[in-house]
Amino acid sequence: MSDASDSNSKDSVSRKDFIREIIDADLASGKHDGTVTRFPPEPNGYLHIGHAKSICLNFGIANEYGGRCHLRFDDTNPSKEEQEYVDSIQEDIRWLGFDWGDNLFFASDYFDQLHEWAIHLIREGKAYVDDQSFDEIKANRGNLTEPGTDSPWRDRPVEENLAEFEKMRAGDYEDGKKVLRARINMAHPNLNLRDPVLYRILHAHHHRTGDKWCIYPMYDFTHGQSDAIEHITHSLCTLEFENHRPLYDWFLENLPVPSRPRQIEFARLNLNYTVMSKRKLLQLVSEKHVNGWDDPRMPTISGLRRRGYPPEAIRNFCAEIGITKFNAKHDIGLLENAVREVLNRDALRRMAVLDPIKVVITNYPEDQVEEVDVINSPEDESAGTRRVPFCRELWIERDDFMEDPPKKFFRLGPGREVRFRCAYWLKCEDFVKDEDGKVVELRCTYDPETKGGESPPDGRRVKGTVHWVSARHAIDAEVRLYDRLFDHANPDSKKRNFLDHLNPNSLEIRTGCKLEPALAEAKPGEPIQFERIGYFCADPDSKADALVFNRTVGLRDSWAKAQQKGG
Numbered sequence: 432m433s434d435a436s437d438s439n440s441k442d443s444v445s446r447k448d449f450i451r452e453i454i455d456a457d458l459a460s461g462k463h464d465g466t467v468t469r470f471p472p473e474p475n476g477y478l479h480i481g482h483a484k485s486i487c488l489n490f491g492i493a494n495e496y497g498g499r500c501h502l503r504f505d506d507t508n509p510s511k512e513e514q515e516y517v518d519s520i521q522e523d524i525r526w527l528g529f530d531w532g533d534n535l536f537f538a539s540d541y542f543d544q545l546h547e548w549a550i551h552l553i554r555e556g557k558a559y560v561d562d563q564s565f566d567e568i569k570a571n572r573g574n575l576t577e578p579g580t581d582s583p584w585r586d587r588p589v590e591e592n593l594a595e596f597e598k599m600r601a602g603d604y605e606d607g608k609k610v611l612r613a614r615i616n617m618a619h620p621n622l623n624l625r626d627p628v629l630y631r632i633l634h635a636h637h638h639r640t641g642d643k644w645c646i647y648p649m650y651d652f653t654h655g656q657s658d659a660i661e662h663i664t665h666s667l668c669t670l671e672f673e674n675h676r677p678l679y680d681w682f683l684e685n686l687p688v689p690s691r692p693r694q695i696e697f698a699r700l701n702l703n704y705t706v707m708s709k710r711k712l713l714q715l716v717s718e719k720h721v722n723g724w725d726d727p728r729m730p731t732i733s734g735l736r737r738r739g740y741p742p743e744a745i746r747n748f749c750a751e752i753g754i755t756k757f758n759a760k761h762d763i764g765l766l767e768n769a770v771r772e773v774l775n776r777d778a779l780r781r782m783a784v785l786d787p788i789k790v791v792i793t794n795y796p797e798d799q800v801e802e803v804d805v806i807n808s809p810e811d812e813s814a815g816t817r818r819v820p821f822c823r824e825l826w827i828e829r830d831d832f833m834e835d836p837p838k839k840f841f842r843l844g845p846g847r848e849v850r851f852r853c854a855y856w857l858k859c860e861d862f863v864k865d866e867d868g869k870v871v872e873l874r875c876t877y878d879p880e881t882k883g884g885e886s887p888p889d890g891r892r893v894k895g896t897v898h899w900v901s902a903r904h905a906i907d908a909e910v911r912l913y914d915r916l917f918d919h920a921n922p923d924s925k926k927r928n929f930l931d932h933l934n935p936n937s938l939e940i941r942t943g944c945k946l947e948p949a950l951a952e953a954k955p956g957e958p959i960q961f962e963r964i965g966y967f968c969a970d971p972d973s974k975a976d977a978l979v980f981n982r983t984v985g986l987r988d989s990w991a992k993a994q995q996k997g998g
């Protein structure tokens with residue numbers, strides 16, 4: 432059904448969680464002869480890593496059980512929904528490796544049916560039009576210790592309710608004037624059953640139904656019935672909806688629905704150093720704290736994609752954390768490790784210098800160019816080798832040299848010798864400073880007997896290897912170094928304003944970085960390791976004459992270390 436099902440990655444390892452156990456039992460007992468699940472996003476924002484958990488669960492079940500998973504847009508709130516979001520959501524799910532086939536649905540396609548069912552409830556004496564305002568309704572709802580108060584309109588005769596509801600539909604009333612409510616029990620211990628609102632008046636243009644409706648069904652009245660219409664067998668949602676389940680079931684029991692789906696709740700994904708509320712993500716975008724929904728610092732699927740996270744790593748992460756009934760907060764380092772694991776396997780190795788310092792090899796012929804063979808990946812022999820030009824002038828990382836290095840520093844310093852990866856051993860003979868005392872050039876000699884980086888016949892040893900880029904052949908690039916968007920582990924806590932904890936160093940732009948020529952070919956999304964530095968990928972902003980790379984993740988979890996040191 433999708434490439435997520437046939438990859439040989441961890442997501443095919445089925446660790447049975449409580450939902451899969453329920454499904455197994457339902458199939459064994461003959462209650463169902465297959466599974467139908469759904470992923471029901473509201474098109475009011477871009478998908479984020481939390482949605483990925485739900486996507487992997489719902490589409491994963493379809494793949495494992497040979498069932499289907501519907502993509503259904505829960506588009507009942509026209510004021511916040513947009514086509515842009517409908518499109519991005521589809522792109523993101525596909526990119527994650529899942530496919531809904533022909534099963535693309537919109538809750539708005541059921542508006543006629545839902546309207547009929549609302550009338551059905553009115554006829555049965557199970558719904559009434561309430562003239563109270565939203566505030567009055569809220570005030571009369573009671574609380575956990577006190578029962579609610581019946582609306583003065585609760586006993587409206589059926590005929591009057593029908594007429595009033597029709598007037599609501601026909602546009603005779605302005606927004607908020609009246610609502611349709613279910614007539615259940617104002618003293619019910621579960622507040623969701625205290626005559627919940629089914630329809631509200633909203634004179635708003637809908638992205639699909641246009642101006643056909645000025646009344647819109649509430650989420651609770653829409654969701655379960657949409658499941659029933661689509662013959663969903665297991666309707667999987669997050670724990671906040673546990674208290675809504677009795678209402679979900681009440682509608683199914685009191686309406687002539689074509690099937691009886693079962694709602695099952697699981698814990699949502701929470702990550703430290705991250706906000707996941709769509710409202711807050713929208714605020715980050717609209718107030719320009721980030722450069723759009725796909726800013727590589729965002730926890731959105733499109734942001735992670737742009738940053739270079741492979742979809743497989745996201746699926747592996749979701750499989751790893753599993754499905755439980757208990758809310759927990761996961762360490763974002765787990766996600767980053769899942770990314771490293773896939774990138775280590777898949778990324779081609781390349782040489783890039785982000786903070787360059789010039790090396791001049793004084794005994795190397797001025798015009799000579801050698802092509803040295805460098806392997807593309809130590810993890811994958813089939814990736815082969817490439818030829819990298821080497822000549823008299825090179826770039827290396829500034830921090831691979833120290834003017835006065837301690838003993839344990841195995842890179843360059845005056846009189847010290849190191850291996851230049853796959854090329855030669857070079858010895859630093861001298862260095863040049865500018866007027867400000869900044870070292871600008873290293874003067875080195877090379878040993879022709881160390882060709883390919885091999886040890887010389889005299890048995891001399893070196894401990895360090897540095898990477899390099901030929902100055903004459905280097906291509907310049909901008910490199911964007913990302914760090915966590917928030918500098919507080921729990922930016923989303925009610926106790927604080929998440930905007931106060933934006934990490935001021937979440938983006939560092941380096942210009943004038945020096946890349947080996949092969950990197951001119953890098954495509955966005957193609958994983959690359961800059962040797963000794965980290966994993967990177969070309970940004971979509973990258974142009975032939977102005978390359979831009981994003982750092983996906985460092986080689987190691989430097990954050991964990993920094994935190995331990997208290998830094």
Ligand code: ATP
Pocket residue numbers: 470471472473474475480481482484485505667668669698699700701707709
């Ligand atoms: P909203 O507050 O706008 O309703 P939402 O995060 O619930 O936000 P939806 O578009 O309604 O957004 O979510 C679609 C599906 O994704 C739902 O089934 C929801 O339960 C699931 N989902 C959303 N966030 C998470 C999360 N953090 N972890 C797991 N599942 C999630």
Ligand code: MG
Pocket residue numbers: 473
């Ligand atoms: Mg929701």
